[in-house]
Amino acid sequence: MSVTALRHENADVPVDPVPPLPVPPSPVPPTPTPEGDPPPAEPPVTDPGKPPPVIEPPSGDIVLGRMHARRLREVYRSAGWPCRDPIEIDLLAAGLLERQRAASGHETLRVTDRGIAHIAGSLVVNRAALSAHEALVEQVAREMTRNGRIAWRGLSLRARVAGATEGDPARWCIARPDVFSIRNTSVEAYAQPIVHEIKVRRADLMADLRKPDKRAAYLDLGGECWYVLGRDARDRPIATPDEIPSECGVLMLEAGRLVVARPAVHRVLPRMPFGVWMALAKARPVGGFDEQAQGLLNELDGAQDSA
Numbered sequence: 001m002s003v004t005a006l007r008h009e010n011a012d013v014p015v016d017p018v019p020p021l022p023v024p025p026s027p028v029p030p031t032p033t034p035e036g037d038p039p040p041a042e043p044p045v046t047d048p049g050k051p052p053p054v055i056e057p058p059s060g061d062i063v064l065g066r067m068h069a070r071r072l073r074e075v076y077r078s079a080g081w082p083c084r085d086p087i088e089i090d091l092l093a094a095g096l097l098e099r100q101r102a103a104s105g106h107e108t109l110r111v112t113d114r115g116i117a118h119i120a121g122s123l124v125v126n127r128a129a130l131s132a133h134e135a136l137v138e139q140v141a142r143e144m145t146r147n148g149r150i151a152w153r154g155l156s157l158r159a160r161v162a163g164a165t166e167g168d169p170a171r172w173c174i175a176r177p178d179v180f181s182i183r184n185t186s187v188e189a190y191a192q193p194i195v196h197e198i199k200v201r202r203a204d205l206m207a208d209l210r211k212p213d214k215r216a217a218y219l220d221l222g223g224e225c226w227y228v229l230g231r232d233a234r235d236r237p238i239a240t241p242d243e244i245p246s247e248c249g250v251l252m253l254e255a256g257r258l259v260v261a262r263p264a265v266h267r268v269l270p271r272m273p274f275g276v277w278m279a280l281a282k283a284r285p286v287g288g289f290d291e292q293a294q295g296l297l298n299e300l301d302g303a304q305d306s307a
């Protein structure tokens with residue numbers, strides 16, 4: 001059968017229409033990048049000559065202590081040369097320090113505004129602790145003068161301590177007791193020097209107790225060595241007498257009064273070194289109770305004369 005015959009035989013049969021070819025979707029134009037933003041696949045752009053910014057760490061990862069505040073003060077009053085140690089890394093990561101590169105290429109550190117605020121806050125705490133410390137030093141010194149002794153504050157005395165090992169010779173060091181006092185006597189053997197070390201913060205006390213040479217210097221200078229313990233912000237003692245070495249006495253501040261928690265071990269010193277006597281002669285002692293009483297008597301005498 002020919003093709004023409006087939007066409008005539010199937011003339012009445014409907015033929016399905018040919019489906020249209022799919023039209024490809026038109027391409028979506030890319031979203032324009034806002035002006036000023038860096039490309040998403042490239043690192044942040046910084047100004048030429050400046051180091052890349054420090055990414056701020058999650059909150060709570062860095063604990064800033066007294067060493068950090070001290071380093072900030074040192075950088076603030078210096079040329080800002082980097083130390084490249086962990087303390088500096090913490091301060092840089094916390095945003096308290098920032099790096100600066102000079103035209104010559106060397107890098108220095110600068111305290112940021114946040115760093116200045118941190119320094120100011122630490123100074124407030126330090127001044128409060130210093131005021132409490134100085135007040136307690138004054139109270140101890142006045143108590144010694146009321147007991148008939150001559151007291152000095154802030155002396156620098158040369159003391160002798162044992163060598164680092166048993167066979168090493170003795171060493172000399174400079175001790176700075178908070179209060180140093182002797183009896184008001186002209187007999188050298190009866191001077192009975194006493195050292196008082198005042199502590200109002202537990203951290204300072206613990207750091208002091210880890211220095212055996214400092215305590216040995218106090219014991220070399222005085223026949224007795226006392227630790228005077230203040231109270232914390234919650235009005236609690238900063239330590240217990242058991243935490244203080246047994247060769248030292250303990251005075252506790254309770255309700256504004258000095259209470260003996262444990263007496264000091266008394267050692268008889270036949271004589272004080274000549275260097276200590278010279279230091280005492282050059283320094284000015286604390287005004288004693290007798291001077292205050294003499295001032296009251298002078299006022300009474302003046303009132304009687306005017307009458």
